[in-house]
Every structure is written in C-alpha cells, then in structure tokens.
Amino acid sequence: MPIVFKRNRAVFQGGAGVEEAEGLLEWLQKRPTAKADLSACNHLHTANLQVLMTAKTGISSWPEDIELRAWLEPALKAGE
C-alpha cells in the first residue's frame, strides 16, 4: 500500500499513484487535523499533491528524498 492510514496519520510509502487520491481525500475530509508522514515517500501523483495542498494537511515528517522535499516544502507550507 502506497499510503497506510494510521489513526490520525497518513503514512506514504514509495510512490502514491493517481488512484490513491480519492481515498486520501475522503480520509482527510473526515480527519481535518490529520498529519501526513512523507518520510518514505519518493513520489506522489499531482492528484495527491493537490489534495494535501487543499486540505492544508500538516506534515509530521518530510520526505527523505531531498529533491522531493524541496518541491513539497514550499507548496505545502504555503498552505499552513
């Protein structure tokens, strides 16, 4: 599973495809305070990215992939 949903934390692993976005959105709609753990994430599809940006999801840990982090940090922090 590219995204594992813990109690209040969505843990991303590897690459999250477009098909994950719907589930992520529904899950976040129910848990507005949920955080995302991106440490093991190496890519997320644009659809997932825009869900995270819209939901202004807090990030509990940033990707270890420095290049991805450089992309995500400004985009997701801007929403906070």
Add this chain to the structure above:
Amino acid sequence: MNPLLVQFLSESRDFSQDIGQKLLQMEDAPSDQGLINELFRLVHTLKGNSGLFTFPEMTRVLHAGEDLLGMVRDGRIAYSRELADRLLNAIDFVMELCADIESTERIDASRAKDAARMTESLRGLMPAVECEAPASARINAAAATAEEMPTLAELPGATREELLRHCRAGEALNWISYAPVHDCFFQGDDPFFCARQTPGLLWGGARPSEALPSLAELDTYRCVLEFHLVTSASREELDEHFRYVTEQVRIVAVNPQWLELTESNHADPHCIAGRSVIANAPAQTAPSSGAGEAWRERTAAINAIFAAQQQILMLDDHPDWRAGRIRAVGAVLVNLARSAGDQVAASEIQAALTECLSTGRNSLLLLWLETSKAHLIASLSGASAPLSTNPAATRSNGSEEAPPASEVGPAQSTPGDGIKFGRRAEDSSAGPRNLKVDQAKIDRLMNLIGELVVSKNALPYLAQRAETQFGVRELSREIKGEYSVINRIADEMQDAIMQVRMMTVSSIFQRFPRLVRDISRKLGKEVQLVLEDEQTEADKNIIESLADPLIHIVRNSLDHGLETPEIRRARGKPETGTLTIRAAQQADRVVIEIIDDGKGIDPAVIKQKAYEKGLIDESTLERIDDREAINLIFAAGLSTAAVISDLSGRGVGMDVVRSAVEKINGTVVIHSELGMGTTIRISLPLSMAVTQVMIVESDGQLFGIPMDNVVETVRVPKRELRKIKQSLAAVLRGRIVPLKSLNTMLGISATPLANSDDELAVLLVQAGGEILGLLVDGFRETIGLIQKPLSGFLSGLSAYSGSALMGDGSVLMILNIREIV
C-alpha cells in the same frame, strides 16, 4: 525496426496518398458528402494509428485535421481551396514525419514547433469558438514577460543567488511555466512527475492555477496545480521533454537581470549595495543579438550601477548607517569618473561627497546624479556607440533589433499567414521500399516457376535422346551444359520467390502471450510463457495453417498439462509453470516445439481410455509401448480430461491437430514423461511448393513416394523373408518389419520381381509412427517436383495424394502412404 511500425509506415503512406487524392477530388465536387465522409474516416484512422506509437507531433496535427474535416462534414464550415491547401500541407508534413521515423525511428523534438504551427494553421480555419484554446495561449504568450516576474520574485533569496551564479557562469537558463489542462489525469499524465523529470532542473515549484476549492468540493481528478521551473537544459531538450504537452508549456529564456531585480524587492536592502539593480527590467525581454550587443550590455551595466547608487541614497531606514552609505556611493562614483578619465566629474563628486558627509544629508550627491550622470555614462560607454542617454530609449531600440525569439511556437503565427512547409508536390521523395502485392500474383509466379522447373527437367531426356537415338554426342553434351545453367537460374529463381512468401513464425506466436494469460487466469494457474526464435521463417501458407493446431496444443497444455499452483507446490515444483514455444529451422523443415513442465501424460491411462472407446483392440493394448500409447492422443475421439471444460476435453483437438499438420505434409510427435512434462514436436516443410519424391517402379509403372515417408531402401534376399500367419516379415537391423507388396495394395495381381541375385527391393516407409517395408520392383531417382492435387473424377482416389508432370512429359502418381498401408 518493429514490424508493427513498419506496417504503420506503409499504411500511413497509403493513407496520406488517399487523403491527397480525395482532397483534390473535393476541389471538383466540394459538396460531395461521400467524399468528405471518406476523407474524415481516412484522417481519423491515420490519427488513431499514430496514437499507437509515441508520435505526439503527428497525432496532434492529424487531430486538428480531423476536427477541421469534422466541421466540414457537419456543414459548419465550407470547403475552400484554402482549407484544401492547408490540409495538403499537413499531410505533406505527416509524410515528412514518416520519412523521419523511417530513417531514425523517432521524430526529432525540433518538429514539435512545426507541428504546433501546423496545428495552429489548421485550427485557424475553424470558427472562433472552436479555436478558443490556442487563442488564449497566444494571449498568454504575449503577456508572458509581464507575468513571469512575480514568480521569479517568489523564489527564496538563496535559490535566486544560486540561479544567478549559474547565469554568471555563462549558462543559459530557461524559465518554464507548465499549466496542465484540467483533465490531464485522464490522459494518464502526472504533471508533477513530468515537472520533476525536467532535464537540468535547478528550481521548481508547484502552486494552484486557480483558487483551491474547499476540501469538500475538491475534485481529485481535476488538475488545479501548475508548475514553474527553472532549468539549465537547452531549448531542444525541453522541447523533447515536454513534447506531449507542448500547448500547456511556456518556455522563456531567463534574463539574468530578472533575478537581480527581484532581489531588490524582497531581499534585505542592506545587501544590495554594489549589486546592480534595474528599475524596469521586464521591458528587456530576450537577450539581444547582433553587433550592438556588447555595447548594449555595457550600457545596461553602467546604467544599473548608477541606478543602484541612486537607490542606495534614497534608502531611509537607519540614520546611523547613512554616513557609511554616502561614503560608499561617493567612492563608487569617483572610481567611475576616474575610469572614464573624467577628472572634472571626479572632483565634482569629491566636493559633493565632502559636503554631504559634513551635513549628514545626501541631497547634493543625488542632485549630481540627476544632472550629471548622463555625461559620465556617455563617456563610460565609449564614444563610438550610438548612445542614447535615456535608458528606456536604449532598451526599446534594442528590442526592435532583436525581436523576442524565445517565445513558444503558437505565438508567432497568425492564422492568415498560410504557413508552408518545405515539401511540394514536385519535390521528389524517396518512394516506399515495401510493396504490397496481391497474394494471387505471387501464387501465379510460383506456379510459373513450377512449370519452368518441370520443363527444365525435360532437357536431360532430350540430351539422352540426342545421344542414343540420333547418335550426336556433341549436341548431347551441349544440351547438358545448357541444362546446368538453366537449372542453376531456375533454382535461384525458385528460391527468390520462396523468400517473398516467407513469413516469420512471430506472426502467429504474437497472439500467444494474450491467449496464455487469459486461459491461465480462467483456470487459476500461474504460467510463464517463453517464446524462442520467433524469427524463424517459413512459407506463408505453412505459417497460416499452423495457427489453429498451435492454439489447440497450447490450450491442451494449459488445461491438461500444467497443474494448479497448489498441486505444483505439493509436488515440489515451482508454482509458476513454464510453457515454452520454440521454433527452429532444421534443413528444409521448420520444427516447432511446445514444451510444458506440467504433469505429463500417463500412458496407462491413455491405453485404457483408447481401449474403452474401442480405438484399439485387446492385442494392441498388450503390445504397444509407452511411446506409442502416448501418441494415441492424436487418435480421434480420445479425451483424457475427466471434466469437459469450455477449453478442451471434448475429444476433438489433438486429432484435428494431427490432420491439420499432415495436410501440409508435416508430422507431429509427442514425448511425455509422467510428472515432468510434455513436449509436442511439429515438423513442417519450409515450403509446400516443391515436394521431394522418390520414384519406384512396380509392375512396369512408376510411382512417387514423398521423401518424408521414406526411411531407407534395402535389398532383402528372398530366403530371409519370414511368413508370420498371412503376412510377410523380415528382420532388419534387429527388428521385425512387416512387409507388404505395393502391387497387392494397389490391387495389381503381379508379384514383386527379384533382381539377378534373387533379392527383393524393399522400401522402408514410415507411416503414423510405424515402419513398414514396401516390396517394389526397383528404385529410381529422387526428384523435386510440383505436386498438383487430383481434381475432378480422380479426386476421390485417396490412395494418391496428387500427380506431377515429369520432365519427359509423363504423369507421375504420388502415393499417399498413410492411406494405403
């Protein structure tokens, strides 16, 4: 080259030609609905085909053409000469692309720009509503320079410095705005991924392209993000990278000054001293080119220095720092004046500086800058330059000389331009190298060469007659000489025509991956399909008649042969079964093997079944060995599967396989090891055209026997014949071979003739896996001939498989061994 691609190219050429023709016909009959429908269909098909490959440029142009024709068809726009011209142009362009693909197997990224212009020119003919998208793109492109500044300004200071460093190192940076269309996810795009993969990426950012909806209203499948990138990659690389989304991407060459400018807006003002700042840089779009370039750059730099000094003087934040600033500005200006050799200005500045420092106000220096800097700039820029003291004027001058060449394609062309692409009708182009020929024509050629081979065989007879009948030895030798020449040419010709008819087995192999996948899914089995030596060639007819038997065999192997993963595991085999289909050429035959590592065939079960169904009698049941028993599965009406499925198990299949293979003079044998797997081996002639036959003599008549059936020829002394019950037999090479007289089988009453040593001629033939000795009167030569099936009244004679014409004009009957034994 991939065979699919080869076919695509050959079809595209045909289509393009048809489209061209139809367009010309339309000129005479512009309202012919049938023609326009046909045209639309052609373009539509061609577009669809191009979509199979990664040729977005071609697809895009054809798509525009299709839309345009769609409108003509629906009567929304009228057919016009202009329209035909542009479509013809588009088709020429497609042909050019085809030529590109043919030589390099890809379309060069530089074509993307042409494709965009082509598309634009086609869409330009459509009513305004339809071409809304490109129009807005045009506006965007025009407004590009005004728009990108904020984005660059948003960059964090460190990033900008980094980028600036790249610029100063002489790298040409490109700024990219990538605004994906909203429904791009449905096209399988991941814009973020695409953006991340951009070559030479230095910086990138994602931001919403419109106000983000609330979380409850967000549509996951509608892309609302856009991406901005700065990269050091060349324009060509970028065109290549974004070739699928050309319309969604804007690429602008970065002017280093933008980076510097934005710094003044956001960075700490204290850091800007000494850095050049240009107040209205956006007006200076693309880097200018030409002779005046160096001069312009110099002027711009000097202007920037002065502007910076002015700005520093205007700063009014920390009164304590003012003195230091004034001193710094003064030092810069004095140095400038000195480097211009203007001692008057230097002393002026020095005086103003001293005054300013004593009063703690900067007004005097500012005043000097306002009034006297123009003079200093002029002397700094050099006398030869066509200097205008007004920086703005300088710039507008510059941009006139160097139009912004860096904008994306669509912006440049207006619909009325009537863009033309290189090729014209009269330009010669390399013609297609493939011919599509009706099979009937090849068949005719084949028949003719067959006749030639036969009539050529008449020459040795003629030579013989010349010698024996007319006693002209010399002539006989010459005829033989000529014969050998004709023989060689005819052989080569035959070979050449055979080559034309050759196809690779891959044409039937390629359907197996899908078949195996579907069937194994249905059966819940794990199967790995291995195809080997797909490039093996054989005659088209052979290949085609092989398709059905092979499918039968593969289905059988999957259904009966390979076990389910559970059983395989229990038996200690890997869970995934392997099915290998292998082709190989062996001398003049093609051998195809279908090998599975399944459970194999139990000969005992087969024997029992065959006995139960009455296919073999009790004595055969006792007699036959395992190998023969396994080959019983080719007998009609035998099914080993306990349960009849929709795949196999209805007792038809293997016998159909055998008859299909035998019809084309092939043989099929099966080897199986219980628990280890089964191998089915089909051996086929490379070509059906020429059959090698052995000629035998019996009761004064000649008969042909296909060499496929012949095992060997032996002479057996009469005393070694044994009589077992009613039939004759002999022991040959340690095994008992039943002997039959050919005369008896054909209903001729004569007995076989023995030679002077009282030996009988025995032709060992194999039929259906059994070896049998045919008693004949004598052996003749082996020849290759074209076999003709018996027709009319004779076609009912199953003892003969056909007839052939001999070189001396006589007719040779070819025996069908399987039928007569």
